[in-house]
Amino acid sequence: MKGLKKTCGCGELRAKDVGKEVTLMGWAHRVRDHGGLIFVDVRDRTGIVQAVCDPQKSPSAYEVMKDWRSEFVVALRGKVERRPPGTENPNLPTGEVEVIVEYAETLNPSLPPPFPIRDGIEVEEITRLKYRYIDLRRPKMVRNTYYRYKFTKAVRDFMEKEGFWEIETPILIKSTPEGARDFLVPSRLVPGSFYALPQSPQLLKQILMVSGVERYFQIARCFRDEDLRADRQPEFTQIDIEMSFVDRDDVMDLTERMLRYSFKEAFGIELDVPFPRISYYEAMERFGTDKPDMSFDMELKDVTDILSGSSFRVFADAVRDGKCIKAIKVPQSFTITRQMVDRLTDMAKEEGAKGLAVIPLGEEKSSYVAKFLTREELNNLAQRLSAERGDVLLLVADEWEIACSALGRIRLFLAGEMALRRKGFHLLWVTDFPLFKYNREEKRIEPSHHPFSAPLDEDIPLLDSDPLKVRGKVYDVILNGNEIGGGSIRIHNSELQAKVFKIIGIDEKMAEERFGFLLRAFQYGAPPHGGIALGLDRIVALALGEESIREVIAFPKTQTGSCPLTEAPSPVDEIQLKELHLKIE
C-alpha cells in the first residue's frame, strides 16, 4: 500500500461528500462482475459503500479488481459521485453515492469465508466461535462490540466525575471456599499451594476502604468455575463499586445515576430514576420471585383468609398447618387447555408445590376444586383478584416461599404465552433480603448474600433469638426480571462480624484461616462502607436485546467451558506439570 492512506470509513460517505477524492481500505464484501463493469461493495467497521470500476476509464484498476473475491482485503482510490438516477440503493446508508475507482490494490487475498458475513443468518454457534474473527465482522457483532465499549467508557466517565478511582486488584488471590467453585492456579514456587482466580474483588475492595480510598470502582474480570448458561460464563465482567461513609441510599442513588447516565450516553436510552424499591418480602408476595419482571402485571394475591374455613381438605389442612394460599388470575382472553393445566402443574411441582388448583369462574361444576367451595368463598376470591366470570384462578396452598415461587414461575411462563410484556427497561430495587438462609441438605444456616453484609439495625437483636428472621442491608437491582447487580452495606464492627460468623458456623479459627487478612485490616480503623457489583455482560446484552451474553463478549466459551477458536482448555507438557509439582490421575 505504497503511499496510500485510508481517508474515511466506507459507511460514512453521503451525498454531501460528492466530488471528494477518497481512499478506502476494507474488505470486498460482495463482488458483482458484469464482464465490462465491476461493482464491489467495500466494507469496514463503519459500513458498506459501493465502488464501481469501468475498464474503459481505469483499465489497470479493472485488471486488479476482476480477481477480487469475498473478504479480500482491498484498497482503492477514487472519486465519490452521486449514483445515476434510478440506481440509488435506499437499503444502504451510503446508497445515494458510489466511488468511481481510479486506482485499486489487493492488500491481501482471503479464503472464501466459512459462512456469510450478514445478519440474520443461522450458523451453529460452535462454527461462529471457531471462526470468531469472521463472526465479529457481521454488522450486529460490530454493533455489539462497539456499544459494549461505549457503555464501559460511559461508566468510567461517570465514575470519574463522581470522584471514584479505578483501581486494579490482583487476579491471583487466595482461595476462599465459600460461594462458587474457585478456578485454581498451582504455585511453582510453593509446591502444593494454589492461587485462586477472584470470583469478585469483594474482599480486596473492602480492604481498599480501610486504606482510605473512600471511592473505588473497577471494570473487573471475575471467575467462577460453575456450569454455564445463556447468561453465565466462567469469566465475566463486573462493574465493581465500593464507597466509604455511606448508607444504602447513597449506593442505590449513585447506581441509579450511573445507569441512567451510561444508558443515555451509550445507547440513547432514557431510564427513569429513582427506580421503584420493594422489599424482598413484598417481591415474593406480589411476584413470587426475588427478581420480579415489572414489564407486566398479573400479581399474586394472598387468599389464605378467604379459604381458611374451606371444606376442601387441601386448603383447610394447609391453613391449619400454618401454610398459606396464593392465587393469580388468568383472564378469559387466554384459553387454558387441559394440556396447559398439566404443564402449569408440573411447573408448580418443580418449585416444590404439591399441586395446582384451577378454578374456572362461572364453570365451577367442572372443577374438582371449585365444587367444594361455597358461593361466598368464590365471590370473595373473585373480588380479591378483581376477577370476572370466564376468568380462571390458579391457586397454590403450601409453605409461604413455595406457594409464592410456584405461582411466580407460572406468572413468568404465562407472560410469555400471553405476550404480556411491555417494551422498555423496567428497573427496580429489591431490598431487605434475609441475611441468612437455611440449607436443608447440609442442615446449617448460610449467608444468603455474603458473610460481610450488615444486618438492618432494627433486626440486630434477632441475631440471638431468631437469626433466620434477620434482614440485611442488602439490595439487588433488577432489569426486566434479570438480576443485573447486587450489593450491601458491610459490617465494619468486629463484634458484629464475629456474631455473624458464629451463626453461619465459622469459628474463630476458621475465620482466621480464611479471612484473617480482612479481619486484621478491620482492626485498624475500618470506615463504615458498602458497595455494589453490576454484571456488565448482562446489562449490555439486555440493552442490545440479546438473549445470551455470548453475543456481547468478543471471545466467549461454549457450555462446556471450551474455546473453539483457541482450543482451550488443552493438555500441557509433562515438563510444565512437573515444574508445578502436579500429577494427573
Place this chain on the structure above:
RNA sequence: GGGGUCGUGGCGCAGUCCGGCUAGCGCGCUUGCCUGUCAAGCAAGAGGCCGCGGGUUCAAGUCCCGUCGACCCCGCCA
C-alpha cells in the same frame, strides 16, 4: 449429576418414523458469458468417512448399543 433439542458437501436444511438403485435442495465455491448491479443474471462444473465406534441385516444416513460435540433448562452460581 439429570432432562430436552440437535449433529447429513464450506453454510443452512430435506431424507431417518416405515432399511433398498447414483444421498437431494437453496446459498456459497470454480470456469465461461455479460456495461448499472446491489441476495446481480445466464450456462457449465467441482465438492460428502450422513459426528465417531461397535452391533443387527443380503443391505444401514435410516434400526439397536455406546461415545463425542453444540444449544436450552434443572441442580450449581455466597
